[in-house]
Amino acid sequence: MKIVKKAQAGTMQSSDLMVFLEPADTLKVTIESTVLKQFGELIRAKVDEVLQKHGVEAAEVRITDRGALDYAIEARLETAIMRATEG
Amino acid sequence: MVTSLLSTDDLRQARVLLEASGLQFETPYDDLVGIFEAGRMVAVGARQGRILKMLAVATSHQGGTLLDEVVTELVGRGYQEGVDSFFVFTSPALAPNFEALNFNLLAASGKTALLEYGDGLKRYLARYTRQIHPGNNGAIVANCNPFTLGHRYLVEQAAAAVDQLFLFVVREERSLFPFGARMRMVQDGTADLANVTVVDTSWYAVSSITFPTYFLKDGDPGGAIQMELDLLLFAQRIAPHFQVRTRFVGNEPLCGTTAAYNEAMHRILPPLGVEVREIERKNADQQPISASRVRDMLLRGELEGIAELVPLSTLDFLLSSEGIKIWVKGETK
Numbered sequence A: 001m002k003i004v005k006k007a008q009a010g011t012m013q014s015s016d017l018m019v020f021l022e023p024a025d026t027l028k029v030t031i032e033s034t035v036l037k038q039f040g041e042l043i044r045a046k047v048d049e050v051l052q053k054h055g056v057e058a059a060e061v062r063i064t065d066r067g068a069l070d071y072a073i074e075a076r077l078e079t080a081i082m083r084a085t086e087g
Numbered sequence B: 001m002v003t004s005l006l007s008t009d010d011l012r013q014a015r016v017l018l019e020a021s022g023l024q025f026e027t028p029y030d031d032l033v034g035i036f037e038a039g040r041m042v043a044v045g046a047r048q049g050r051i052l053k054m055l056a057v058a059t060s061h062q063g064g065t066l067l068d069e070v071v072t073e074l075v076g077r078g079y080q081e082g083v084d085s086f087f088v089f090t091s092p093a094l095a096p097n098f099e100a101l102n103f104n105l106l107a108a109s110g111k112t113a114l115l116e117y118g119d120g121l122k123r124y125l126a127r128y129t130r131q132i133h134p135g136n137n138g139a140i141v142a143n144c145n146p147f148t149l150g151h152r153y154l155v156e157q158a159a160a161a162v163d164q165l166f167l168f169v170v171r172e173e174r175s176l177f178p179f180g181a182r183m184r185m186v187q188d189g190t191a192d193l194a195n196v197t198v199v200d201t202s203w204y205a206v207s208s209i210t211f212p213t214y215f216l217k218d219g220d221p222g223g224a225i226q227m228e229l230d231l232l233l234f235a236q237r238i239a240p241h242f243q244v245r246t247r248f249v250g251n252e253p254l255c256g257t258t259a260a261y262n263e264a265m266h267r268i269l270p271p272l273g274v275e276v277r278e279i280e281r282k283n284a285d286q287q288p289i290s291a292s293r294v295r296d297m298l299l300r301g302e303l304e305g306i307a308e309l310v311p312l313s314t315l316d317f318l319l320s321s322e323g324i325k326i327w328v329k330g331e332t333k
Helices: A036-053 A070-085 B008-020 B066-080 B093-097 B122-130 B149-161 B179-190 B222-242 B258-267 B291-300 B302-306 B312-318 B321-331
Strands: A007-010 A017-023 A027-033 A059-065 B002-004 B031-037 B040-048 B051-057 B086-090 B103-108 B112-119 B137-142 B164-169 B196-200 B244-250 B276-278
Touching: A007 A070, A007 B066, A007 B312, A017 A070, A017 B066, A017 B196, A027 A036, A027 B276, A036 B149, A036 B291, A059 A070, B002 B066, B008 B031, B008 B040, B008 B051, B031 B066, B040 B066, B051 B066, B051 B312, B093 B112, B103 B222, B122 B196, B122 B222, B122 B276, B137 B222, B149 B179, B149 B276, B164 B312, B179 B196, B179 B244, B222 B244, B222 B258, B244 B258, B244 B321, B258 B276, B276 B312, B291 B302, B291 B321, B302 B312, B312 B321
Parallel strands: A027 A059, B051 B086, B137 B164, B137 B244, B164 B196, B244 B276
Antiparallel strands: A007 A017, A017 A059, B002 B031, B031 B040, B040 B051, B086 B112, B103 B112
């Protein structure tokens, strides 16, 4: 899927995350998290998996996480992708 | 639920809640939101451009998630409006509350802390990493509105004293000449100096965030604190990244705000490892060359004298159709 516009999903609450998506020429992912040291790689793996599942090959993805679980990451990122692609 | 505050009663309640928290109701703002419980306002927050302000939670409701909800709403709405970087000023004691929300502390003085949501500063610094070489490097921060022979002289003196000189051009769009035009005048006017690298200050030096009063005609009391944050941010975050050891500045006989800024520089930067070197201004007709003098002459239509105050590259720009459009428009303001 092609990212055609800016979109955001999620909240700043504990156990949640904010996802910011915008169009770009390449895929750039930055992750900030209160648990980056412990779980940074797992978050990144989950994000890559969701992006791949939806065929997102080019976008700027910014994530600020407050200890969200896997399925929350997936749900928020998918919502942002829907919002960034729908006409 | 977070809602927009629009009615007179909403605004009255917001004012009461803010004053009870030791804050003031400060107009203008682009967005003002709050949370009610049984008809009573328990949390409030506002956004003005990139700045989040008037954030308060009723004492009876602190420790919960109300601040998170208000900030989430303001950031989400701001992002929809095209703002992608957010700042908050708060007391240093409250800074950890914002750090828990993934805000990053940029600088803290005795009374105020400046935090940023997201890693904008890191991304800004990373953009220039490849152009930085270890050595005895210097920096100048200038608006260049427009680029004059005075700037050129300061740049030459500074560049001769260091291995590499970073010339930071103020990004903020509060000047007669837009950033793009100022950047081009600076690049053209310094192209022959091999060890000068022109960079953009983004929001992190002399901007409406770090130093809003710079852009007002007369300084106000809040200006002193913000000046301090601007310089702390420079000394602690920007200078170390660019490996800058010396900041050069022209002495300021004319403008009160800039003179006070120079004075603050001497006080704040050296203890943090950045030497400050003030260079005597270059004169023309026994008067210091300044950008404001050039602007005055442009606006009065005294074009003949300007050639003595600016480099040829700037003169070419000022007399180009693009340049003329800018200052003729300024004249009618």
